[in-house]
Amino acid sequence: MEQAVAEGGMAVLCQVLSGTGGVGKTQLAAHHARTAWQAGAVDLLVWVTATSRDAVLSAYAEAAVLVTDPDDPQCADPDDPERAAVRFLAWAQSTDRRWLIVLDDVSDPAHLNGTNGRGDLWPPARPNGRTVVTSRRRDAALPGHLIDVGLFTKDEADGYLRAKLAAQGRHDDPGQVEELARDLGHLPLALAQAVTYLLDLHLDCATYRARLADRARTLPDLVPEDSGLPDAHRATVAATWSLSIEHADRLRPTGLARPMLHLVALLDPNGIPATVLTSPPALAYLTEHRTPDGGTDPDVSPRAVGVDDAADALRCLHRLSLADHTPNTPHQAVRVHNLVQRATRESLPPAARDTAARTCADALYQAWPEVERDTALGQALRANTAALTAHAADALWQPDGHPVLFHTGNSLGYTGLVTAARAYFQDLHTAARQNLGPDHPDTLTARHYLAYWRGAAGDVAGAATAAAELLADRLRVLGPDHPDTLAARNNLAYWRGAGAAGDMAGSATAFAELLADRLRMLGPDHPDTLDTRHNLAHWRGMAGDAAGAATATAELLADQLRVLGPDHPATLAARHNLAHWRGMAGDAAGAATAQTEVLADKLRVLGPDHPDTLLGRNNLAHWRGEAGDAAGAATAFAELLVDQLRVLGTDHPDTLVTRYYLTYWRGQADGASGSVR
Structure with missing residues (x-):
């Protein structure tokens, strides 16, 4: 530079x-x-x-x-x-x-x-x-x-701290020096004031880092007093940006830069999607918390903030170097230094910070697409939820658990990260129990998803046991007809039949009983009722009645097309299963043709990396083999395995199934046992 x-x-x-x-x-x-x-x-x-x-x-x-x-x-x-x-x-x-x-x-x-x-x-x-x-x-x-003029590079920041320490005869642990530089975001001013502070107080880097991580201490507590600032600094880290915020707030649209920074300060410093900060909850917050203009009549309601106003407020922050706004990278349109965020958060009273946090949660939840076709967007939304939870966890449990907390965990699982989803809900259940108590509906919901992703990650027996225990508690707390109780019965029925020695006939019977209750409580067109019909047909087929499963799935598909439409994920799943059961009933060629058609729609609607799309490729490869093209099946499974390893990882159940079938169809194509390398 x-x-x-x-x-x-x-x-x-x-x-x-x-x-x-x-x-x-x-x-x-x-x-x-x-x-x-x-x-x-x-x-x-x-x-x-x-x-x-x-x-x-x-x-x-x-x-x-x-x-x-x-x-x-x-x-x-x-x-x-x-x-x-x-x-x-x-x-x-x-x-x-x-x-x-x-x-x-x-x-x-x-x-x-x-x-x-x-x-x-x-x-x-x-x-x-x-x-x-x-x-x-x-x-x-x-x-x-x-x-x-940007931040120090990693090497520049490390070198600066080491030189300042060495000048005073200090040689701290290099790892702690490196971590301190990272904690301070490689900001030169912060590094200078931090090293002066720890030298004045005879602290080592590890001790200073512990103080920095202590949320009971604010940034002004962690730098020298004004009279002891190094290098002719005129202001402390915490005060450095205050003038910039005032200037940004005076730029058009006036009064919006500061409340926008309140939201930005609670999210991921490495990238915030534009759709979050221009969502209806964010716009409502900006309207309500716009910095008052001295010439504005307090009795006149301010004009509602629009999407263009919010984007212009981000440009104000960009113009004053309080954030980087790059609209051409929508999933990470806004980046901000972590110390700017901390200084902003510390300037907010607790009640104001909690209000901003709930707004961010609402905005994240609303920005989440129903179908995560764009894996980069889903990853960005999960990263922002994690940052929000780290900064204001308590606010997200008042008065109940915010829906975005549950949606984040399911996003992990539905994009193939089933082991991460199971770990996430284990932590979420602990937090729910601490904040809401063991019998709160949201605590029970956390247990519900924990059991589900436990099974999806491969522990079917553990999932079945957990589902049975949850059902007993939901019956006691919510009663037999509550939708959450019916959902617990749904999961228990599924996991009863899913294991290697599963009770498939028992699962079919349990789903038949559940269908009767959901028809009574919810009606024939409710998505949960349609889902139960889907599961009932599946377990009829698994119990040996492939033809009956195909007929029931065909009838279900007609109703799903009418109620949900052709591109709904549940409709695509029904088409997938219908092709499967027709193949199991003896029409392998017809199954392969149908799977080809539904795979084209899955690619269009869900995208190439969605787990359901990968599953569709698995089934198409299988039925190609069953229709007589063993070599084509082996090739398709080999290509699928590459993508599953990239998207799902080596231990995902679907990856393991593909490895098995690749071995099988290679053996069929070669006339001998194949192997996976």
């Missing part, structure tokens, strides 16, 4: 060092100016703290006194800063002397623009003159060549 400034200084008339507060823009400009002066490359150096127009005028007036002839009747009058500034800029325009003007910390480009009868204060473009601007702004109105 220093090299870029130095090289640019010889060829570029105006350079703008832009970046968030704390990255070292001022120090970099000072180093460049000092080097140029000591090298004799400039005859006049003017340093301007450009936080306001008055500050710029004052600095120019002082410079004018130095460069103009005191006997000249047109000499600048320091008591008339506007006139003095004009004289100084005129001198800079006409002189042959080499000058360098540093405009440090330009808070608003408008302060230097010539508008409303005021003169333009930007230095002139002259071959013998150079201008360096530092600013947190990234406005297009800033002149010159923009240099984005």
Whole structure:
């Protein structure tokens, strides 16, 4: 970065060092100016703290006194800063002397623009003159060549901490030094103040990291007092961004940058989807919490914030370097430094933080697509839910468990990460029990999903036992006709038949009894009733009645097409099963043809990496083999295995099934036992 400034200084008339507060823009400009002066490359150096127009005028007036002839009747009058500034800029325009003007910390480009009868204060473009601007702004109105001053690299941050410690005879554990740099997000200002603090208090890096992780301590508690700030810092880490937030809030649309930052501060610093921050819950929050305008009548309701307003608020944060907003990366459209987030969270009273957290949860839940065709979006939404939970877990359990908590775990499972889903719901059940008690419906729901994903991950016997225990508790707490109790009966019936020695006939009987109760309670067209018919048909077939299963599935499919539509995942599942049972009833070629057709629709609706699409490829390969194309089946299973290993992993039950069938069909194609390598 220093090299870029130095090289640019010889060829570029105006350079703008832009970046968030704390990255070292001022120090970099000072180093460049000092080097140029000591090298004799400039005859006049003017340093301007450009936080306001008055500050710029004052600095120019002082410079004018130095460069103009005191006997000249047109000499600048320091008591008339506007006139003095004009004289100084005129001198800079006409002189042959080499000058360098540093405009440090330009808070608003408008302060230097010539508008409303005021003169333009930007230095002139002259071959013998150079201008360096530092600013947190990234406005297009800033002149010159923009240099984005970013964070330290990992090696730079580690090296900086080690050097500062070594200067005091300290040689801390290199691993702890590296982790401290990571904890502080490689922000130069934070690193400088943290190392000064721990040296002053004789702490090692591990102890300081423990204090940093302690949420009872705020950022101001973890840096030196104002009188002990290092490197001529003017503000602590926590105060560094306050002025930027005030400026951002005054940009159009006024009053929205601050409440938007409240939401951003609770989500994943590595990337927040645009759809979350422009969702209806987010817009409602921005409308309600818009920073008041002094000229606004308090009795007049503010105009509702729209999607464009929310996007413009993100641009305000971007312009002041409080966040990076890149709309062309929608799944990670907004990134923000973790210390900016922490400083923002710590500025919020607990009640306000909880309100913002519930808004974020609502926004995440609403942004989640019904079908996760885009795996990158699902991963981003799960990462943001994890960040939200880490920052404001208590708020998500008041008054009940927020739906996004459950949806996140199911997202893991439905995208193939069944082992992760089981672990997630184990933790969620613990949290629900602690926050709501063992008999709360949401605690029972966490147990419900834990049992399901336990079975999906391969522990069928454990899932059946857990489902039976859950059913007893739901009968006691909720009663026999509650939908959650019926759901518990559904899962218990399924896992009874799913094991290697499963009771398939018993499962079919249990689903027949459940269907009668769901028809009575929910009616024939309720999705849960249709799902029960699906399971009943499945277990009839598994119990040996393939023809009956095919007939029942065909009847179910007609109703699903009418109620749910052709592209609903349940409809696609029924078509999948219908093809399967027709094959089991003896029509292997017809099954292969039907699976080909449904696979095309699964690819279109669910995407190529969805577990149901991969399962469709499994079944198509199987029926190709059963129809006589053993070599084609083996090839298809080999291709499928590559994708399942990539998407699901080596231990997923579906991956293990594919490995088995690949061995089988290779053996059939070769006339001998095959092997998987």
